[in-house]
Structures are given as structure tokens and as C-alpha cells.
Amino acid sequence: MKFSALFSLLLSPFKWLRKIRGFRLVYTPLLAIVLFTSVMGVILGTLHLQEKTQQESALFRELSFAKQRIQLRFANNLDALTTINREIAASEDQVKLKQIAYEQANDLVRNNHEIIKIISLNEKIQYLWTVPLSNAKADSSRKNPNDQLTNEGLASTVELSRVTSRAAFSQFISLNSLDDDPLANERKVVFWQVVPNFVGGEIVGYLAALYTAQGVLEVVPAELKAHYRFTLLADNEKVLAMSSDRGIPKRAFSNQTSLDIGVLSPNLTLRIDTYPPPTNLTFRMLIGVVIGLCAFVIWSLWSVLKQMQVRQEAEANLRTETSFRSAMENSTPIGIRAHDMQKRITYVNRAFCEMTGWSAKELVGLTPPFPFWPDARREELAEKMNRALKSEVISKTGIEGVILRRDGSQIQTRTFIAPLINEKGKQTGWVTSLIDISEPKKIREELAASQERFITVLEGLDAAVSVVDLETDALLFANRFYRENFGDDSKGHFKLAGDSNNLETLHDLAEDLQDSPPGIPTPFLYQESESEEIQLEDGNKWYEVRRRFIPWVDGHLAQLLIATDITMRKEADELSRQQEERMQFTSRLTTMGEMASSLAHELNQPLSAISNYCMGVAKRLDGHIDPALNKEILPALEKASEQAHRAATIIQRIRGFVKRSEPQRKSVSITEIINDAVGLVEIEAHRHRLSITSDLAENLPEINIDPVLILQVLVNLLKNALDSVREAYPLSSRWSAPPVKISADLDTSTFPAMLRIRVTDAGGGIPVAVIERMFEPFFSTKSDGMGMGLNICRSVIESHHGRLWASNIMDSEQTKLTGCTFTILLPLESPDSKARVE
Template identity: 25%
Template sequence: MKRTGTSHIASAWHNIWSRWRSKLDEMLPWGSGRRSLWAALIALVLAVLVTLVWLAGRYETSQVQAELERDTADAVADLRSSLSRHVQALQALQSGHYMPATWQPEAQALLRDNRDWLRLEWRDKNWQLLSFSDSPLRAPAFERIARAEVLNEAAQACQRAKRLNGPAYSSTYFLPQADGLGVEVMELCLPVTQAGEFMGYTVVTYSLQELLTERLGPTFGRRNELSFVEPDGTRLAIAGTQRRERRVFTTQQLVDLPGNTLLLRMDGRRGEPDLFPNVLTALVTGMSIALITVMVLLAKDARRRLKAERDLADALAFRKAMEDSLVTGLRARDLQGHITYVNPAFCQMVGWEAEALIGQNAPMPYWPPEMVDEYQQRQAIRLAGNAPPREGFESVFMRQDGTRFPVLIIEAPLISVRGEQTGWMGAVIDISEQRRIEELSRASQERLQATARLATVGEMASLLSHELNQPLAAISSYANGSLNLLKDPQAEPQTLDDVHMALRRIAEQAERAGRVINSVHDFVRRRDQAREAVAPQALLDAISPLVSLQARKLHVRVHIRVEGRLPLVWCDRTMVEQVLLNLARNGMQAMDLPECRDRVLVLHVKRAASNPESAWVEFAVTDVGAGIAPEIETQLFNPFFTTKVEGMGLGLSLCRTVVEQHGGHLAFEPHAPKGTVFRFTLPAADGNAATGTA
């Protein structure tokens, strides 16, 4: 687990030198001889630094190892002291004349006081068992295997004890337990003598695991891992804790016992040694780091200078590329008026090469001859500094072929890095295309205004023709019905009443046509429509005759459902009636199919579903027709889009516009199992509007 100092230095030096060698040419932009001196100096300083740090680490490592060895020696001494006290306790047990009946309580007391004792036996001089006692703190040690099968080690220890006339320890051996595991044990044999006469033996069975835990664990096991090991490294018992540090320090010492020798191993995890174990090393290391820092700063300064030069070159190249790519002409002049710089766009604009323009002064070759005097006077004012900077003015230039073109010139002072003005920089923009576009724009604007007036007239005519179809159709139906009643020679007296009723309907529809004309007129001119508080039932009653005529013609049953206690709606009555009438008529026409037999149109009015207490009322028109195809859904509300042969495509567009002008929303969705539901919302009238005081 220990790393040698040679490998540590080699690894550190290789990493540092590789990193610096790869960047040395970039950091030190001088000659090869000076670069070699710098490299040698850096290598020497790094070598000194690494050596000092390594020596400091080795010193601290040796200190940690010495501390661990002292702990191991103390642990061996404590273990021997504990075993000596055990021998004294056994001698006290043998000191009196006792019988097995009096021996048992004292043996039990000793077993309770010593957790590392598994069994205590009293044998006579012929090795016969007189009495024994197992530890009350755990299961009997010889429960799984008979005691007679493992008496060999204890017998040998007792023979040595008899020869030595003192305590003797046996070799360790493995003792299986009833739980399927086992423990490593050792026997202690102490001869029993009374009045100088040999009487027998006292045998103690030790658990090596408990011996470590009880005798050394509380003192040395908090920071280290303790274990009894064999010479080949096999661990017989382990105690203590293993800390989560990166490095392990290990030491071993012999525990010499009469008749046996144990090998105690102590493993201690410690953090890596500090880099600065003493003031001298810290001082030398700090000075070395300071020297390296100075060298690094010098190298970085040289690298920054090189980088600044490269950045300056890149900036110049970028500015040159940007100026060459501009469509705006750039022209620089000194304080006397001589041209000092022109970009390719300016050369292309006037038709002259840069070499022919640089150094030129008034009159310039791109000035029209008839304007030379005026331009010279303007240049004199500009060079005198009387003109405000960055103020554009229009002028006329001449190309090399003699053609004139208008330009916009914007000039500003040219300031040097010292803050002094060295000339003037001008931006020249060819505005001939802009002038042409402005003329085209004016002409297009005039045409658009004329077209808008014509479109307004067409929109009004289209809406009038669409919306008057319904009242005129109703007038025609009532008129034809009246004529049919009057032509019938067998008509009953009630016929006259029916004719009167039809004539009233005709008058109502004629009045409705007039309102439609006025509403459409206001709608096209975007005027504010006259709105009022209207009961939802009144809106349905107003369109009911027209809906009934269409329903009878198409064999449709109309169901009207109005939720109770609905508030009044604030709307333009005529336009909302047209919306309801258009949606109802579209729904009935959608069911005018041979396969649609049960034709039912449902008009449903209720509070908005999103909030039953909200101030919105929802109108729904449901049919059971074929529904709306997906490819038609996106175009359904587009003006002049229709799927009908005779349709104009303005009905749904008008409906949505009217609903949105009221602040509501018109939408549709499929109806199960077939058909379509059109829904729109109208705002409820507040208290003032409902009473007519608004």
C-alpha cells in the first residue's frame, strides 16, 4: 500500500515537465539560446520544489508510521497486562479449599466479568473434569462440537504449565459454532497447587475476537484496525474501525506468551501528509512558488504582446475586408483637401481607379464641370470647419463616362489616437435607385388610393346584394301567396285576413331591407352602429318568419331552445339578426341532401359555458348535415370563398366581422354523430343599457 519516493518524484516531475514543454515555445518567443536558459532555470526550480515537498512528505510519513508503531507497542503491553490480571484472578480462585458446589458461583462471576472467556474448567491431576462453567453471556462454546474432540491443544498447554509450574497458553485453533460460523480460540492452563502439593489444572478458553474487542478495542480501535494474524498474513480475528482515508499505514509486533506467540497487526488509515510540515519547508516552497509565478507572469506578458499583435493584424484584415465589401463609398481627405483613401465601392461608383484618385485635390475628376465653382466653395467651407459634422447633404457626381447621378454625402472629422483631427472621413451613398423607387412609390400610392375607392364601392354593392336577397325573397314569397289567395274564386272570408297579414309581412320586410341598407352602409364606412339592449328571444322572433319559409321549402324542422332568465344583449339588432339568419339558412342548406332524411335545425341560446355567471350570451345553430371537410375549414371565413353554385362567399365573412365588432367570437365544431355547430357570443347589457339610460 506504500508508494516509494522514487516513483512519486518521477511521476510528478514527468507531468510538470510535459505540460511546460508543450507550451514553452508559445510562452517564450525569443531565441533558442535564451529559451534553453529559461528551460534550465524552470527545470532547476521545479526540481528543488518537488524534492523539498517530497522530503517533507517523507518526514511526516515517518512520523505517522512511528506513531502507529508506538500505539502497537502500547497495545501489546496492555494485552500482556490484561492476561497477567487474568492469571491473578485464576490464582485467587485456587487459593482456598473449595468443592465443585462452591467453585461454580465464583467461576460464573469471573465469566461475567470477562467477556473474552468462553469456558472455565477445573480438572484434576489425571486430567479428569471435576467441574466446568460456560459463559452466561453467549451460547455454550462447545455446543456444536464435543469438548473431547478438541482437548489436544489444552492438554499440551497443561503439560507445559506443569513443567513450568506456571501459566501456559496453547496454540490457536478454529472452533465451529451452532450458528454456522466459528471463532478462533486459545487455551490458558494454570496448575493448581495447595500447600506445595500439585492438585490439578484450571483451564480457560479465550475467544481471540473478544480478546481484541474487550482489551484493545476501546483504546486503540477507534482510529485503527486491530487483528491477530498468522505469519503468512491470514487474519485470525479483527477488531476496531477502518477510517475512509486514502493511505494505509501498517505495523506488526509479537505478543510473547508462555507456550505460544501471537502476532498483533495494526492498520491505520491516515490522510496524505501535509505539504508543509515545518516553517523552513513552507518558506522555501513559498519562495519557489513566487519565483515560478514571476516567470509565468513574464511569459504571459510576452504571450499577451504576441496576441495583441496578432489581434491587431486580424483587426486590420477584418476592417479591410469589411470596407471592401461595403456598397457605401468611403473617402478620406486630409486637412488640405487631398484624398488619402478610397474604398472599392467609391471607385466602382465614380468609375475611377484608386491610384488615379489618391492625392487629388479640387477640382476632383468626378465633379461635373458646370458645378466645379459651387463644389470648390462648398469644400472650402467644409475644410474651414464651419459646417456641422455628421450632417448629410445631397450632391451630384459624374462617372468617368460622363453620366451624372445623385449622391448623399455624410462627412465627419477624422480623429487620430492622440485625439487630434487629421482630416475628414466621408461616406458617399448612391441615391439614384432611391429616387427612382420614390417616384414609383408615389405613382403606386395614387393608383392604390383610386383602387381603394373602387373597392369600397364594390364591397358596399356586394354586401347590399347579399343581404337584400333574404328580405326581397320574403317579400316575393308573401306577394305570390297573396296573389294566389286573391285568384281563388272559392276563397273563404278568412282569405282577406290572410292577405292583410301577408301585406303587413311585406311591409315589415321592406322596412327590414331599408335597415339592412343603412346597416351595411355604416358597416362599409366603419361607422359606429346604433346598439341597444335586446332580449335574445326578440332576436329569434324577428327571424322566425324567414326561417320558417326556408324550412318549409326544404322540409326542415326547426327547434328553438332559449335558457330561462337570460340577460339582455347589447348589439346592433339588424346586423345580429342577419348573422342568425345567415347561419340558420346555411344550416338548412347543408341538410338539403338526398341522404339526409331527418332534417332538424336547432337554435339554442344560453349563458356562455366558460362561466355561467359571466356577462356573455352564447347563440348556437346546429344542423345534422354532412359536416365540413377538413380541407375547407381553413378557408371557410375567407371573403368570396363558397362551395355553393350560386353563392357569393360573403355570408360567413360578414357574420364573423359583425360578431367581432361586438367583441364576441364566432367558431364552429363538428356535431356528433353528424353535422356542424356554429357558436357565437354577444356581450350582455349592463343595468344602464338595459334601462335605456346609457
């Protein structure tokens, strides 16, 4: 113990030296790099500062030069104006004087772009001449809005020059831009310079020169304006003119100075800006190289440190991983074994040994066939293993197989195979894992059998069974009946579910239940809805539907729906209802027939007696009264007897019709029947202040009909037309109501041609709902009507093998009903007569 402690004490200084050496090897280069970077940064910063100072000095020199050029130009212009004044004052010949002064002023304007014009004024401030000469006609034809501004500035400057007796400048004048002035942008800001002309100490006139601020910058040489931007500023930093509108970067250098262009001149500032920004490619390249080298060295050092750390961590992780894998392989119930490229077993875990009953020493080194393979299936298992080892695709479902335990029992397994790759990326073998699936396979087989029985029952049902996911609207299950009638999607399910608005409600319900805490009450989910009878829109099929909510196998809320086809039951119920209605109609018609027979029997004798009495009275009175009275009474009695006989005939015909006997046809003229019908109805029409007109075609042939029944049909139609007009027009305005029109002609649009009779009124027409049922028995729109008139009329016409229908009349705009027309088509020859002829 003492020796080992002494040895450790002797070795401790070497450990500290090794640590210090490692620290020096790692951090000394880093400190050197930091120191080098700092020194280079100071040097580069000093160079940059020096370069900036040099650029600012150069900028100040260029600004001073431009200032001197502008001041010199203004001094030269003042001297030129003074010289012109001196020439004007020294010359005695006014014509020659004016010519010389004008030429000198014109040369001054032409050679100096900053001067727009020069004006000569006398002592009374009256214009003598202007250079350049302006167009008098143009000036007189239009007014320049800028003239007033410039004149006001000129007047104030002349006054200032007169008071001070020296040259004076005006304030800056901002002119309005004119569309017809091409130099508007250059002459946007102008100012005046007025030079007084002294003779003998007295002012005898003035010379005024109009300057442009943009023209002042033209004095600066073009080579300077190519590298710098010059700007003229007023006292309030207002920009008067700018040598270029090209923008300058934020890092550009700038300087400015005041321009003293005269004693009585406004404060004018000249500013200079650099563009493009000052750069030094060499300096920046040097900075980039230094920074790049420093970054590369730091990155290299950092990479070495990281690699050392990664290596230490990898060694620690490898030890941890080895321990973890050993613990995991020993604790997992999955059997694991490894094979080399010759299929020899190189490793087995404890679970595999427990699964087979052999120890690891007994299994390692074995080659196929293995002792844990059953003898009867060794060839099959060897072929599966070879096929799986040769396959380049890893099977996700595995390979089902069998293992024979050492005690002789067998277990069902599923084997998964993966290639074993070394650190060089080369395959050195395979790793297989085995799972005992004996119990799950048994349970799965039982579930499959149960599922098959359940599906067989559902597929045999004559009802549609479907399950739909309420979150995705996907069809989860559908039996044979549903697939045959509604397809393979969920559209049929939601059609059977009822209103389409229920879909949104079901989605909301599913979302609420999904967000709610677990534990949905079972009674709510399995509560069955009442059965509903649903008729599909795209067919005449009826279904009795029952539905309920169920949790599906994945936990989502679903809806189960069972729909039974009840179309045949519905059709039977409808046939039963129709049969019952027919029986009711038959019963009522039978009752009406019995009543008609009874009325015919009871009314025949009174009508015969009335006819006999009328004829007897006529015979007794014949020749015994005044001939004048005889002409009035006898025709009336004869007509009364005739109408009584006619009434008896009508009753007999109706009685025969109710008994379904054939009409008593004879060849008659339809014109006489129509005239008789009009004559019978005209009395009632006149009583209601209405009229009836006839429009009968000429030479209408006689037709074989029952005149009494046809007359009764026409009378009924005319009365209905009068009732329609009477309802449409009040009593006070019936004098203007159109008459009821009855017409007869031949309809040649059919073959053979038929007799066409039309009764037209100008009433309110017939509603569409009424016109579809108006010929049904016992259907009436009148409060006191029995609903048999039009039905009997159609039956009479159809018994004559004709047709009867009604159609409304619309106004010209097709928006309002203006009447109705009843049309009768009768064959010119009856089918019975044709048969007899043949």
C-alpha cells in the first residue's frame, strides 16, 4: 500500500504536466489567432479612417473649387453688366448706343446659361429693351401666369438697388410649370440681379438680369458633376436646384458651404455629395482574406476539438450501448439469432434458447437444416429461408414458420430477416427475429370464422346495411343489398338518412363527441331512432330506415343505417286507396243512376200531362177566339207542349246514358242544334246583361249524333261560359263585356277531317290545378255544384267517339289569363255506320 501511494505521488506531477501540455496544444493557437485578428483589425481600421479623411479632404477641395467658379462667374457677370451701363452712359448717339448695348447683352446671355434674359430700364423703371427679344404678338395673345411673379420680384429688387445705390439680388422665385415650355424644369427657380447705372452721381437707369438656380450649377465643370452631386439650398434647406436626380447611397460623404455672390444677395448654400459610395477594393480584399484565414483556422481547431469530444462520447456511448443491448436482448421475449454468409448461426439470445429448449452452446455453429425444424417441414422451411435471404427487399410482414421444441411440442412463429452490415458497409450476415404467434393466430382464426358467419348473415339480408364515419364521410361497411342498389360510396347512405341538412348536424355532433372527455354514455350511442319512410328523389322506391350511432373499431363515431325496401307495400297501399276511391265513385254513380231513373219515371207523366193539356187547350181555342189572340196564344201553347216533350226526351236520354245504353243517333244538322242551344241560353244571358254570338261555317255536313245529348252538352258549356264572364265582370260594367262566342267548322288538321265546335269566353280563365281535375266526377269549384256536369259532357262526347278539352287564353304579353276555350271534336261518320258500310 505504501509503495503504490508513493508511486501515485511520483506520477502526479506528470499528470499535471500532461494536462498543461494538452491545454497549451489546444488553446495556444486560439490565443494567437485572436491576437492576430485584433492587430489586423486595428491596422485595417486605421487605414480605413485615413482613407476616409483623405476622401473628405478631396471633397472639401472640390467644393471650394466649385464655389470659386460660381463666385467668379457672378463677379464677371457683374462686371459685364457694369460695362454695359458704362457704355450706355458714355455714348451720345442713342441709336448706336442701343445697338452696342444690345449686342453686348445678347453675347452675355448667349455665353452664360445661368442668365435667362437681361432687361434695360430707365430711371422711371420703364422697359427700354429686352435680351433676348420676346415675341410681342405671342405675349399679347396669352398671359403667362409667371410674368406677375417675376415682375413683382423685379420691382422689389429695383427698389432695393435704388435705396442702397448698389447692385442687388431678389429673393428666389418659384415658377409654375407650363406645358408649352420645354425648359420649365430648368427654370423652376429664378432670381433677379439689378445693377444701377450712375451718371454724375445720379441713377439714370438699371440693368436687370434674370438668373436660374439650375443654370448656376452649369458653372460647375462637367467632370466634377460626373463624380459628385451638387445642390443649391436656401436658408430653410429648400432645394433650389440639383445637378443630377440620381440617388446617393446612405454611406456617401457630404459637405456644404455658403455662397457669397454679392453684398445684397440672399443666403445661398452649395452642397456636394459623393456617388457611388467610396470603396477600396484592395482594402476590402485584404479584410476578406484576413477574416477568411482566421475563420478557417478557428474552424479547423474547432473541428479537432469536436472530433476529440465525439470520439470520447462515441466510446462512452459504445460501452453504454453494449450494456443496453445486452440487457434488452436478455429481457425481450422475441427470439434473436444471427447468421454469417454461410448461414451458420453465430449468435442467439436467451429468449431464443428458451423458445427452442436448446442452449446457446448447442445452437451456435449449426447450419441448415436446424434441429428445431420439424422433420416433415424441413424442406419447406429451408426454401423459405433461402428465398428470404436472397431477396433484396426486407419483408414487413415476415415469414410464418414452425419451431419444434426440444420436448417435442410445436409453436407457430413469424420470422423477420434483415441484413447485417459492418462499419465498412459490407454485409457480413443476417439477423433474424422470431415472434411466437401461436395464441394470436388461434384467436385470429376464431375471429375470422366469426366474422365470416356475421358477413354471411349480413350479405343474405334483403335490406341495405351501411356504416359511415361521421368525421370523414367514408363508407366503412356495406352489405350486398346496399352495394347493388347504391354503389360503393356513402352517397346512398346520406340519401337514406333524410334531409341533406342533417349532414352538417352529424359533423357537428361527431366533432363535439370527439372533443368531449372519454366515457361517452352507452345509452346515447346505442339509442335507436324511430323508423322513417323515405322516398328517394331519383326513383319511385320507398325505404323504411332505422339508424343509430355506434363507436367504430378505431374509436371514431359512426352511424349505422338499416334500410328495408317497402316499395311493394307502398304500391299495394296506393292501389288499395285508388280501389277504394273507385268504389266510392261507383257507389255514387250508381246512386245517381238510380236517382235519374226514379226522376225520369216520376217526371215523365207530369211532362206528358202538361204536353197533352197544352195541345188540348190549343184545339179548344182554335177557331173560338179572336184571330189576333189566336196568333199569340196558340204558338205559345205549341212551344210549351214542344218543350215539355223535349224535357221528357232529355230525361229519357239521360236515363239511357246512365244505364250505359248507346246514344240514339240520327243524321242532323249541327247548325240547328247550335241555334237551339243559343236560343235556350240567351234568356239567361240577357237576364245577366250578357250576349252570345255564333260563328258557323257554311255548308257544314250533317253528322250522325244524338241531338238531344249534344244539345245538352252545348247548353252546359254555354252556361259555364256565361258564369265565367259574370264572375269576371261586375254588373255595372257588363255592357262592355265581350260576348260568349260559339263557333263550328271543319278541322282538317286530322285525317279524316272532324267537326270542331268551340265555346270561347272572356272570363278569368281556369287555374292550372283546376284544369287538371275539372273532368273528374264530383269535383266542382262551385259551392252549390255536384261536380258531374263536365264529367257527363265528356262522357257524352266520348260515347260519340269524339274529344272534349279546355285550354286557357293568355294576353299578348303571356302574363295574364284572359279567357278559356272548350273544344269539341266529333267524327263526321260514326264508327258504327262505317262498319255497316263495310
